[in-house]
Amino acid sequence: MGQKGFWRGLLRGAEKFVQRIPMVQKRLEAEYAQVEQLVRTKIRPKVESLPRFSALPEQGIPHAQILEWLQQVHQVEAVPWQAGRVSGTVYHGGEALSAFLTQVFALHAHSNPLHADLFPSTVRFEAEIVRMTAALLNAPQTDDPDQQVVGTTTSGGTESILLAMKTYRDWARAEKGITEPEVIAPETAHPAFDKAAHLFCVKLIRTPVGDDFKANLEAMERAITRRTIALVGSAPSYPHGVIDPIPQIARLAKQYGLGMHVDACLGGFILPFVEQLGYPVTPWDFRVEGVTSISVDPHKYGYTPKGLSVILYRGRRLRRYQYFTATDWPGGLYASPTLPGSRPGVLSIAGWATMIAFGKQGYLETARQIMQTAIALRKGIEQIPELKLMGEPLFLIAFTSATDKVNIYQVFDQMVQRGWRLNALQRPPGVHFAVTARHTQAGIADAFLNDLREAVAYVKAHPEEKGEMAPIYGMANSLPFRGVVDEVLRRYLDALYD
Ligand SMILES: Cc1ncc(COP(=O)(O)O)c(C=O)c1O
Structure with a gap:
């Protein structure tokens, strides 16, 4: 020990x-x-009239009635995100896109790609999602099976990360004889890596980040042992929105013969366009030698409905370790590429439809607007003396208090009072706001900054006021007892x- x-x-x-x-x-x-x-x-629930069911209703309820309830729920619950008041969450949600997707859902609600023979088009759309995503991430065009980038669609970022970790575990066991595998990830990498470690009996070694909130290379190298199977970096990380030094981590991985996973769940569909717009972006995709897998979520900045992510591998052999087969089951021969069995094919179809409806120009234009909004927010926050940025933000802006006279969690609470939903960070305390297409609407950035200035002034004038989340986050931050x-x-x- x-x-x-x-x-x-x-x-x-x-x-x-x-x-x-x-x-x-x-x-x-x-x-x-x-x-x-x-x-x-x-x-x-915010709709008081919504009935509660703890058993099936004796008689089925008419569709019109159910739709009326759902309409009421929509009218209340869609307000905050539609109005552009929520960090991340609904990354586009535009009216025309929603109307289009409603038609797609109506046509294909019952598709299940587990039965490839019955839903062959869904399978083809999924293969195209993988290919389009690989091309976006600069996968090399090659016939060499060890260099070809292949992958599968999954239900979300977490599943993509789970699968990558399982793949490295099985690869290292089969090809290197490692039976007690370890993965090294910066402390800022998403908790999906902890979940994977927990589920697949892999030991996750968390290494510290620097003052810039990026992975510390020396710490990662020091953590490498004979049992290490893979290194992890984020592009960008969820807490602070910064890209880890992927080229250096990948070089390390190559030098030690390890897998190198880039978690681009958050950034994978926007960073290529941010780069194209001329902003400085640390290299992180398949152009970087030594990167062996990437998780990337169309259901975030790809603007598809929730339930679609892609896991990509460099090398056809690696993907094989992800698959599951059962050859002796009396129910027949069974093979599935990902964690679930039956899957909602409609989510893949809607994702495919969203991707080709946007096209490169659609994504580029949306990224331009998001970056303009993010820069306006960043500049405004920099002008509030009581606050300071955490790291160098792109489209996700993390900030904290610059003075012990202002508790950042009280600012968080005050922003809630003013109708905004930020995300709270801990260790160290902070908050972040992920800028999406919803925030590019006229007047949102100004309204955010006005309210933020007011919130800070209020907290400064009322330091004794406890608020709702501030005590909970205060406790979670300071308590050494994590139990x-x-x-x-x-x-x-x-x-x-x-
Ligand atoms: C960097 C990063 N990785 C992984 C995930 C997990 O994605 P999901 O919530 O789709 O499972 C997220 C979610 O925000 C993320 O930001």
């Missing part, structure tokens, strides 16, 4: 001991109850289904 492991173990032991003290238990339960109450009020934070999160998940 390393020194870090020893201290972590000691802390866990101390935590368990402290939690058994009745007074602490009582206090914790009170804290948990408060969080639960907050969660319940936050996720309470308590873990329990808060599990109670949050319980509340979603209660």
